[in-house]
Amino acid sequence: MGIYEILQKYFIDPIRYNQGYNIVNTLTYAIILGIAALVVYKVLKKLGIKYDNAFFRALIPYMILGAFGRALTDATIIPQSYLTVTPGIYFLVFMITFSSLLITHKFFEDWRKVFLYFGWALVGGELLLLLFNLEKVQFNFDTLKYFIPFATIALMTIYLLSIKLHLVKKNSYLFYAHFYDATTTFVGVDFMGYWEQHVLPRYLMDITGTAAVMYFLKFAVLMVALYLMEYLQETESDKELMDFIKMVMFILGFAPGTRNLLRMLMGV
Numbered sequence: 261m262g263i264y265e266i267l268q269k270y271f272i273d274p275i276r277y278n279q280g281y282n283i284v285n286t287l288t289y290a291i292i293l294g295i296a297a298l299v300v301y302k303v304l305k306k307l308g309i310k311y312d313n314a315f316f317r318a319l320i321p322y323m324i325l326g327a328f329g330r331a332l333t334d335a336t337i338i339p340q341s342y343l344t345v346t347p348g349i350y351f352l353v354f355m356i357t358f359s360s361l362l363i364t365h366k367f368f369e370d371w372r373k374v375f376l377y378f379g380w381a382l383v384g385g386e387l388l389l390l391l392f393n394l395e396k397v398q399f400n401f402d403t404l405k406y407f408i409p410f411a412t413i414a415l416m417t418i419y420l421l422s423i424k425l426h427l428v429k430k431n432s433y434l435f436y437a438h439f440y441d442a443t444t445t446f447v448g449v450d451f452m453g454y455w456e457q458h459v460l461p462r463y464l465m466d467i468t469g470t471a472a473v474m475y476f477l478k479f480a481v482l483m484v485a486l487y488l489m490e491y492l493q494e495t496e497s498d499k500e501l502m503d504f505i506k507m508v509m510f511i512l513g514f515a516p517g518t519r520n521l522l523r524m525l526m527g528v
Contacts, residue, residue: 335393
């Protein structure tokens with residue numbers, strides 16, 4: 261099999277025909293994400309940008325931007341292309357976010373506020389797109405009668421686990437984000453007729469017969485990852501890198517979860 265055939269089978273066709281992920285493209289995208297994260301970390305460190313609470317808050321609208329944009333694409337409000345579906349939309353939003361960060365940092369003294377406001381302005385633009393195309397959306401608020409109780413149980417579970425487990429208490433925001441994502445997947449697959457695109461979760465759901473397995477998968481992966489990160493952290497420089505990785509981990513939970521919830525609420 262030549263390079264073109266490999267690209268066609270494992271990368272192009274899954275996007276074109278909405279086939280979901282496979283082992284090859286999953287591993288490839290994971291490697292690309294890892295490399296990109298390290299490059300961004302090096303650039304931000306060179307610029308002297310610290311990962312404090314203000315910076316974290318400023319990233320929130322950009323996380324929503326990608327999630328909202330993906331849901332609008334599912335609703336055919338934004339035309340479908342390789343840059344508006346997964347994983348292309350991640351690269352597009354990354355370029356928008358990173359470019360905005362570099363420009364605001366260079367030209368504005370209070371760059372965090374400008375960066376934050378610009379992000380919310382972009383989200384506002386997506387909201388206007390939705391308002392001007394309401395005829396394409398069939399809102400399904402029945403989603404909430406499943407999401408709210410299960411999300412409440414999930415968040416209470418994290419709270420109780422944080423009392424007993426040091427890693428959960430120290431990194432509760434990561435567990436909240438990923439259990440939020442797990443809840444949207446569980447509700448979508450088990451109650452709303454959606455299907456899982458990712459390889460390992462799809463395999464585990466086939467075995468167990470329920471998307472509730474996502475809670476156990478998320479918990480296990482986070483615990484192992486956080487334990488290894490604590491074990492490997494030795495210096496203050498290591499801590500900065502680990503904090504950055506945790507930020508990426510948060511995004512990987514919060515953004516897909518928000519996209520899932522918006523998509524279900526929009527009935528697409």
